[in-house]
Amino acid sequence: MNGREQHAEGCTETMNAITAVNDFVVKFANVNGSGSASANELFAKAIMRMGVPVAPRNIFPSNIQGLPTWYEARVCEKGYAGRRGGVDLMVAMNPQTWDADVSEIAPGGYLFYDSTRPMLASKFRADVNVIGVPLTAIANATYSDPRQRQLFKNIIYVGALSVLLDVDASVFETLFAEQYRGKERLLESNVRALHLGRDYVREHLAAPIGLRVERRDHVGEQIFVDGNSAIALGLVYGGATVAAWYPITPSTSIAEAFQKYCSKYRVDAASGRQNFAIVQAEDELAAIGVVVGAGWNGARAFTATSGPGISLMTEFIGLAYFAEIPVTIIDVQRGGPSTGMPTRTQQSDLISTAYASHGDTKHVLLFPQDPHECFEHAAAALDLADRLQTPIFVMTDLDIGMNQRLCRPFQWDEQRDYDRGKVMSAAELDAGREFARYKDVDGDGIPWRTLPGTHPTKGSYFTRGTTRDPYARYSERGPDYLYNMDRLRRKFKTAATLVPQPVERAAKQKTPWGVIYFGSTSPAMAEALDVLEARGIAVDAMRLRAFPFPDSVPAFIAAHERVFVVEQNVDAQMRSMLINELEIDPARLIKVLHCDGTPITARFITRTIAEHIEAAGKATPERAMEAA
Template sequence: METQINDVNIQIATVNGTGSQSANLILMRSIFNMGVPVAAKNLFPSNIAGLPTWYTIRAHHKGYQSNQQALDMLVVMNPNTVYDDIRGLRSGGILIYDTDMKIDHALREDLINYGVPFSTLVNQATDNVKLKKKVINMLYVGVIAELLNIEDAAIQQAVRKQFGSKASVVDLNAGAIQVGRDWAAANLKKVDPFVLESIPGATDNKILIEGNTAAALGALMGGCTFLSWYPITPSSSVCESLIGYFNRFRVKPDGQVNFAAIQAEDEIAAIGMVLGAGWAGARAMTATSGPGISLMAELAGYGYYTEIPGVIFNIQRMGPSTGLPTRTSQGDLSFTYGLSHGDTEHLVLLPASMQECYEMGAQAFDLAERFQTPVFVLSDLDLGMNTWMSDPFDYPEQTDLDRGKVLDAAALEQVADYGRYADVDGDGIPYRTLPGTHSDKAPYFTRGSGHDAKARYSEKSSDWKTGIDRLKRKFDTARAHVPAPVIHVGNGAVDFAMLAFGSTDAAMEEALDLLKDRGLEPDYMRLRALPCHEMVEEFISAHARIYVVEQNRDGQMCRLLSAEYPALAPRLRPVLHYDGTFVDAIGISQAILSHEAIKEPVHA
C-alpha cells in the first residue's frame, strides 16, 4: 500500500450543540500549525441544537480550498445518521466509530474500520458528567492525531488558541486529546495509507479566517462608522465582528465613541437607517441575506433614485422564501442587481476569497460615495461562515477615503448655479452637499418622487427622462471603476473558455488542474463586479463557447451576460450547482467534459 502524504479529506458527523465545533477547530488548526495547507467546511442545521452536523477538513499539499465530495476518513458520532453516513463513505475509506454504539452489523467490508470505545474512554478524561458530552469530542481529535501523525506541539498550540487563558479548560481538553491518542497508539493497528508531514514554509505567514470577519475588517478600514442590522443567518457574524472592532478601534482614550451600531426592528428599518446616515455624510452599512434583501427592495430603489451612498452586504443562502438558511447559494445575483421596481441598477461586488472579502469590504464605501448610490457586496455562506486559509491583509497606516463629488461652503462660492442632480462633467455623477454646510446654496430637498436637476418636484416627462438617462450614464461610467475581471490564460489549444464568480473560484482553481491533467487548458475569467467591465465582452468574443459556472438553478449570470451582449448569447453555456452543498472541482470538470463530449471520468 503506497503512502498518501498530505492529501486527506476528513469528515466528522456529530450532533449540533454538543461542543464538537471546538474539537473540529482544534483538529483543523493542528494540521495548519504543523505546516500543512488546510480548508474547512461546516454543514450544519438551522436550529439551535439537536440535529446532525457535518464538519469536513481537507488537507492538501497544493493548498486547495474547495470542497471534495469523496471522503477519505469519516468519524461517526451521531447515532441518528450513522447508517447513512457509513453508506456514503467511498470504498477504501476509513471509518472511525464508537464501539459503544453497537453498529458492527452495519460495518462494510470494503472500508478500513477503526472501532474506538469513545463513550467508555471519556471516563478517563473527566469524571464530570456535564462535561463528558463535550469532552468526548476531543477523544477523536487524539485518535486522528495518532493515525495521521499530527505533531503534539501543533495540537497544544491549537488548544491554547481555542481556549485562550483558561488554563483549567486548556488542561482538560489537552488531556482528553492525549487520552484518545494514547488509546489509539496502544490499540489500533494502522492499515491505511494516509499521513501528514510538515511542509516547510507552506503555512508560514498565512492566516485562518472566515469571510464575514474579513468583510467586517474591510468595512472598518473603509471608514465605516455606522451600522444598522437585523440578525439573520448567515450574515449576523459580519455585524457582530464589526461591533467588536468598533469597540476596539472606534473609541478614543477619553471614552468618546466614534461609531453607532443599532440593531433595528427589521431589515426595512436597517436599510432606512443606512440611507439616513449616508445622506448625513457617514459611511454606513448593513448586512443581511436573501429574505432581508427582499424586504429592502423599496428603499434600495429610493437610495438609487435619490443618490444616497450606503453599503449592503448580502451573505447569500438558499432560497426562495425561508429556504435553507444554512446552505450556500449564488441565487440572489439577478434580484440584487436590479433590486427595486422600475428601471434600477446597482453596483455589485463579487468577492471570491478572504483577501477580496476584506478589500471589497473597504472598496465598497469608496464606490458608494464616488457614485452616490447603494453598493452591494455579494458574498455567500461558504465564503462567509467557513474557515479559509489566506495571506495576511494589508493594514495601511492611513487610509485616503474617496468621498466623491462633495461641495463644501468654499467650493459652493465658486459655483454660479448649483443643481443637486445636474450632470456638470458629463459622467452622470452630480455634485452633492452635506447637511450642515454653511452656504445658502447647499440645501436641497431629497425626494423619491420625480425631480429635476435642481431637486425640485417635477412630473414633466422631459425631466424624468433626463434624470433616468443620467443615472444610466452614471452606471456606465462605473464600469471602468469597479474591480476588473481576472483572467487565467490557458495554452490556446482549445476553443472554449470558462467563466465564474465568487466562491466558485476555489473549485475552479482545482478544476483547471484536473482538466490540465486531461490535456485541456482553457482560458478562465473570474468576474469581480457588476456592471461588466469592457474586458468581459472581449473575452466572450474571443471564444467559441463560454461555460458559465455558478451556484443557482437558473443560470443567473449566464442570463445577465446574454442580456448584456445579445449577439454573443449563443456562445454562453450554463454549468450549474444548486443543491446547497459546497461546489466541488470534480463536478465542474465532469460537466465540462460532458459538454465537450469527452466521456472518460475525472478523478482527483
C-alpha cells in the first residue's frame, strides 16, 4: 500500500486499516449462477455515477453453476483501467474459496462477509478488518421465495457496501429507476433490498470505513461497455450483412450482440424484412466457409471465434488469402494451447493468425486497445477486407471482450461511406475495360474483381486455390506462380500503409529505452509509463495497432538502443514477428511477458522494466547516450 497512511479504524476491531479515497480494489468472491453479476455491475456503475472511474474484471470458471467466480473492481479516480493487483476489500460470499480469498487481502484491508452463521476465529486474520453483516438472516426474514432470497441477498450486500464506502443512495435509486422503467414492482423491491443493507450497517456498524468514494467529475462523457458488444456494433455500422459463427468462449457474445443490434437497427421499416443474415454454423469450418462464400459474392461478412476456432478455420483462411476474398475474422483470444484456459485471457494467437494456413501466407491483424477501438477496428476491418481482398483479423482478448470498460464514446462520421474496394462493374466492362482477375494493374498489388452475375459475357472467372495466371486461368507454370506471389507480397506492403498506424508516446527526456505494446496491455502500460516517469525512468512508448508493421515501427526500434516488447503470451510471439518481419537483432528486443491467464498489471510492467534498466545502469540519459 504504497504511500498510504495507516491508522486505527473502528469498524469491528481496532487495528491498522488502509485508508484511501477513490483509489482501492474491491473483489467480490461469488458462486457462479447466484445472480451476483448484475449486483456487482450495479455497484460499479453507482461509483461511476459518483464521477469516479471503475475498472471491473470478471474472473470466472468454465462452468454454468456452482463453481467460484470473482468480480474485481478497481476504483481509481486517475482513470487507470488496468488491473492493479492486490485487494483492499474482499466481499467473501463464497465459503468454497474463503481461505484463499481471505489470504489475498492486503494487510490492513477489509473482509466483508455474511455473519448469519458464526465463523471460527481461526478463519480470520489478525491484520484484516472484519465486517460482518447477517445477509442471509436479513434476506430470510424479509423474503419467503428461495430465488428472491438469493437474488436480493446480492442487492442487500451492495446496499451495505454503499454505506461502508460512503456511496449515495440516490445514485442507486436513479440506476434502479432507469433499469426498471415501467416495472414498478421490480423497482420497489430492489430499492427496498438496497435499504435493508444500508439500514443494517447504519444501525450496527461504524461507517464509512477507511476506503471511501468521494464525488468527482472524472467520468465525463465516457461510456461503460464490453469489447464484444463494441465489436458487434462496429460490424453493424461497418455494413456487415452476413455473419456465421460457432459458439466459443470468449467470443460468443459478439454474435449474440450482433443479432441484438441487427434486430433493432437492420429491419426494413416498410417490409419488416431483415437486412442481414446470421447462421449459427455446425462448426468453425462451416462458419468461415459461409463467410468466404458471402465475401466472394460481394457481401460484407464476418465470423467471431477464439484460438481453437482459428485452428479449425486455417485451411479456409489460406484459400481466402490465395483466392483473394474479403473476410473479416474476430479472434477474441483466450489461454492456449489447445483448450488451454478457456475463461482466461492471453495474447497468444499472434503467430497462428499472422501466418495462418499452409504455404506462404501472411495476414493483416488489428489490435484494438479498448471497446472504443473495438468499434473502430471492426468497421475498419470490413473496409480493409474489401480494399485488400484478403482476410482481416481483429485481435481482441477475453480481457477486452468480456469486461466492461470505461472508454471514449463511439463516434461515427455521418459522411463516411464504405470502401468496397476494386469491384469492376458491368458498365466498366461494357466500356471495354480489360478484366484480369489477378493482374496488378495499379501497382499496389491489389487486383480487380467482379461479382458473380455482373455481365452476360464479360468478367466471369473461375476461383480456385490452385495457382493461375493473371487472367485466373489454371496454370502450374513457375513464372505465373512467382508473378502471383510477388504481387501478394506487394499487396501486403500496401496493407501496411492502410492499417491503423502505431501510436507513440515520447518520454519527457531523450532516452535509449523504448517499449512496444499492443491491445489489452494498453491500460496497464499507460499507468506503468506514468509510474516510471515519476520515478525518473524515461521510456518512449509505441503502441502497435496492426500487422503488417508500418515503416514507423522499424524507425522506432532503430531510434532506441533497447526496446522492451510487452505481451501476454509464453513465447514472446510479437517479438518473434518483429524479428522475423523487420530483421531486428534479437538482442535489442527485451521480452516482458505476462502469461498466467490474468490481465497484465502496471505493477508487473513497472517492476520488470525498472529492474532491467536499473540493472543495466543506464537509467540516466547522459550515460545511456554515451553508451550508445
